[in-house]
Amino acid sequence: MPPTTKRSARPHSDHDHANCVTDAIARAEAVCAERGARLTENRRRVLELVWQSHAPVGAYEVLERLRKDGTHAAPPTVYRALEFLMEQGLVHRIESRNAFVGCPQPEQRHAAQYLLCEGCGDAVEIEIGGLARKIVSRAAELGFAVAAQTVEAHGLCSRCQQIGA
């Protein structure tokens, strides 16, 4: 694991996060409906739980939250839901944290990049113009065919810098 990171250490709360969640669910429903993919109760619930914050959550954290609902879930339940959600591009996996975060742009497939704050734990999805293409083309020069990319930058967000992490 890269530089020591405490997860969700000090989350900021300066926006109405409920909006993020309802918006994400609405878009997920739209996307699945259009694709004929089944957003079952379980899957929707897991998506909601992943969206509880902007910090990536571990599968077992999702599991705990599920259990607090009273449901009697086991790891495969969560992993299967996450797998489905990833296939649909509704959540992304943050490799350097073995955790998952909701995708704010599930309508179209994209190679996203992430800024991961070591202070508050938040993950911000960005798209650096031309970066994904640059990786693909440089790889191609070496004869390598890229199928997927992981781009994660670790550091401190502006607020955490101010707080004086």
Place this chain on the structure above:
Amino acid sequence: MPPTTKRSARPHSDHDHANCVTDAIARAEAVCAERGARLTENRRRVLELVWQSHAPVGAYEVLERLRKDGTHAAPPTVYRALEFLMEQGLVHRIESRNAFVGCPQPEQRHAAQYLLCEGCGDAVEIEIGGLARKIVSRAAELGFAVAAQTVEAHGLCSRCQQIGA
């Protein structure tokens, strides 16, 4: 984990890999000597084992190999050595595989990028000109201070494409 990957599935062997290993050890000794870092027997051995191939190896694979030497090692032994080797930039962690690979350029710190072949399992360290800087500067525009980067491209190397993976 990204697209299903079998580790070290079909390693290619078209170079004298022994050279890679001895070279890596020699450079590690030089680097450590210069920095006053102690490359102990354990650490050297772990480095050697990581360098057994160009495919990233898991910590527990290193552990097994260590034990075949007759040494009676436990996980912390391996992780501690790996931690040291990472601090010294002698090995890098491949986040998307929870595995480790030797660094061919330990003399200077750098933000490396990796091409990870899903066929043979090999990891090739590359440096795409300007890419690391681009990430830092785009992050800076958003007020984010980058401390470390993870850039990993998954796909097929030229040989594995030919073989017809």
Place this chain on the structure above:
DNA sequence: TTCGGTTTTGTTACTCTATACCATGATGCC
């Protein structure tokens, strides 16, 4: 509407990855 196939979920039991914690030993410095 019932049959039969596909998809989703439940359940158990593991495997693999990683670290906390405490004790012991080596090294180097003054």
Place this chain on the structure above:
DNA sequence: GGCATCATGGTATAGAGTAACAAAACCGAA
């Protein structure tokens, strides 16, 4: 020689992920 620092041993446990098989839900077609 004494002492602090660094390195290792060893146990136990936490955290992440999957294999395998059984049951249930869903869906289209006869």
